[in-house]
Amino acid sequence: MPPFSTLCILTTTQYLILVISLFVLYLTVLALYRLFFSPLAAVPGPWYAAVSDLWIISHVVRMQQCRTVQSLFEKYGPVVRIGPNKVAFCDATTMRSVYCVHKFDKSPYYKSLLTNNNDHAMTTLPHAEHVIRKKSYSPHYIPSNLALFQPELQDFSYKLTDILERIGGKTSVESLDMFRHFMVDIISCTVFGVRNGSLENWASNVRDPVTAAVYDFPVRGILRSAVPTWAWSFVCRAPSDRVREICNSDNIMAEFVGDRLYEMRTNIQAGKVGIDGDSEKMPLIQRMLQYRILSEGMCDQDIISEAMGHLVAGVDTSSLSLAYMFWELSRRRDITQRLQAELDDAMTDKKVIPDINALMRLPYLNAFIKEAMRVYGAAPSLLERVVPSRACGAVSKLDEDFDMMGYALPPGTVVSTQAWSMHRDAEIFPSPETFLPERWLAADGSDAEEERLSRMAQQLIPFGVGTRVCGGQNLAQIVLRMVVAVVVRNFNVIAKPEETNERTMEIRDAFTIFPASKECKLTFVPRSH
Numbered sequence: 260m261p262p263f264s265t266l267c268i269l270t271t272t273q274y275l276i277l278v279i280s281l282f283v284l285y286l287t288v289l290a291l292y293r294l295f296f297s298p299l300a301a302v303p304g305p306w307y308a309a310v311s312d313l314w315i316i317s318h319v320v321r322m323q324q325c326r327t328v329q330s331l332f333e334k335y336g337p338v339v340r341i342g343p344n345k346v347a348f349c350d351a352t353t354m355r356s357v358y359c360v361h362k363f364d365k366s367p368y369y370k371s372l373l374t375n376n377n378d379h380a381m382t383t384l385p386h387a388e389h390v391i392r393k394k395s396y397s398p399h400y401i402p403s404n405l406a407l408f409q410p411e412l413q414d415f416s417y418k419l420t421d422i423l424e425r426i427g428g429k430t431s432v433e434s435l436d437m438f439r440h441f442m443v444d445i446i447s448c449t450v451f452g453v454r455n456g457s458l459e460n461w462a463s464n465v466r467d468p469v470t471a472a473v474y475d476f477p478v479r480g481i482l483r484s485a486v487p488t489w490a491w492s493f494v495c496r497a498p499s500d501r502v503r504e505i506c507n508s509d510n511i512m513a514e515f516v517g518d519r520l521y522e523m524r525t526n527i528q529a530g531k532v533g534i535d536g537d538s539e540k541m542p543l544i545q546r547m548l549q550y551r552i553l554s555e556g557m558c559d560q561d562i563i564s565e566a567m568g569h570l571v572a573g574v575d576t577s578s579l580s581l582a583y584m585f586w587e588l589s590r591r592r593d594i595t596q597r598l599q600a601e602l603d604d605a606m607t608d609k610k611v612i613p614d615i616n617a618l619m620r621l622p623y624l625n626a627f628i629k630e631a632m633r634v635y636g637a638a639p640s641l642l643e644r645v646v647p648s649r650a651c652g653a654v655s656k657l658d659e660d661f662d663m664m665g666y667a668l669p670p671g672t673v674v675s676t677q678a679w680s681m682h683r684d685a686e687i688f689p690s691p692e693t694f695l696p697e698r699w700l701a702a703d704g705s706d707a708e709e710e711r712l713s714r715m716a717q718q719l720i721p722f723g724v725g726t727r728v729c730g731g732q733n734l735a736q737i738v739l740r741m742v743v744a745v746v747v748r749n750f751n752v753i754a755k756p757e758e759t760n761e762r763t764m765e766i767r768d769a770f771t772i773f774p775a776s777k778e779c780k781l782t783f784v785p786r787s788h
């Protein structure tokens with residue numbers, strides 16, 4: 260260090276050079292520490308990932324994180340250091356240990372998904388707090404409760420086919436947008452108890468503000484986390500209608516959900532609907548109001564954010580899954596024909612969707628859905644968790660560093676796996692890039708076949724895994740089957756190469772996947788019989 264008297268006589272330029280040199284020295288020492296002396300130094304991975312988060316962030320920004328992490332597994336093995344403090348893994352036993360046995364808390368990444376500036380189940384990081392939150396909604400999604408909504412779910416599916424029949428295969432439709440509107444109707448009905456008419460709006464070319472807000476919400480999240488809090492109000496007043504619309508998406512959804520909540524409360528107060536569990540079938544917000552009265556659990560703000568969380572979590576994921584399923588069918592006549600053969604038998608009346616339990620028993624339909632969720636699972640990204648501190652009480656306190664396949668990870672390390680890679684493990688799923696529903700069918704009744712299917716099932720995690728698994732997965736499983744059944748029974752799907760092709764459908768990821776062109780134009784041609 261130069262003595263104080265020397266500092267006083269430095270020129271501005273010399274002073275600047277000194278500051279820059281000290282900063283470079285600091286960065287060099289930090290990089291050397293992270294590379295050679297950090298507790299994670301032994302974990303394999305590229306040196307540039309160990310030195311700075313910038314490398315992985317650059318892939319996040321390019322929306323190619325899933326593929327990048329997969330290429331690291333292929334090069335370095337099942338445990339990889341992807342950042343100075345981040346380790347990714349691809350191993351079923353470790354997955355169970357992190358998500359099911361130790362139940363590590365979520366990482367702060369999830370806070371970018373807050374709704375109405377408030378937590379919902381997905382963004383509640385500590386396991387213990389999440390358990391309480393989950394109780395407010397989980398009974399709604401058990402199969403016996405969802406079965407009560409079967410008539411409405413079927414109704415919306417019939418409406419979808421009616422609309423496609425009206426179009427009659429004369430033009431292509433932007434299927435991603437169509438399914439998004441369809442899912443807003445499904446969730447509005449099951450969560451808020453209202454018929455929103457979003458799909459009809461789509462068919463009549465009328466802008467649907469709720470669907471538009473759900474679509475804009477993830478972009479708002481990215482923007483919000485990139486802009487400092489003090490600058491946010493300036494961004495929201497930017498001289499661009501589109502930017503203001505994106506900023507406002509959270510408010511539009513909150514207003515919609517808030518209005519439904521107050522309507523529901525008015526109806527309860529007027530005695531039009533019960534609050535004491537006397538009516539068996541109730542939308543989720545009614546259930547949450549009841550939960551609040553019985554357990555003094557959630558305030559209005561919490562209920563609004565929770566319900567918004569279900570809109571956000573359910574609409575894009577399901578509509579993306581459906582769009583990719585039909586895109587695959589447009590390319591695979593063999594799969595379409597096999598599905599149609601099974602559905603022609605199961606749906607002798609092509610306008611009547613079989614009961615949920617019957618749908619769940621159709622072998623090829625189920626094999627198709629599983630394969631689609633393996634290859635096109637809509638949320639295949641890293642599910643970040645934090646190794647707990649030894650002092651403060653995690654669910655399962657660790658007495659020492661967390662042993663991940665021989666590497667000791669200290670408290671605070673962010674660990675994660677991604678469905679993208681678990682689903683592309685060639686030992687479990689031979690020829691993983693081939694779309695092959697048949698892999699889910701038993702060749703015979705042998706123990707070896709059963710063992711093979713069970714290993715695949717354990718590694719199939721499109722809805723996440725453990726206590727933080729997707730809250731709405733039962734609803735998604737039903738809706739995906741209903742839509743595929745009724746549409747495939749009634750239509751052949753075609754993609755015009757000039758509109759929709761490998762390039763436009765190339766998968767990008769930003770927690771959920773989406774096609775490079777952000778759309779999926781398909782033609783639904785009515786079948787002749």
Ligand code: HEM
Nearest residue numbers: 380381572573576577637638642722723727729730731735
């Ligand atoms: C194909 C459709 C869907 C896929 C692929 C999917 C996938 C996922 C995944 C991977 C997670 C998170 C896991 C994590 O962070 O560890 C999740 C969480 C969640 N999803 Fe889904 N999801 C789908 C549909 C739905 C639907 C229809 C709803 C509700 C209407 C829903 C509601 C939720 C909720 C509430 C959570 C947070 C769960 C919690 O932490 O308690 N999802 N989903």
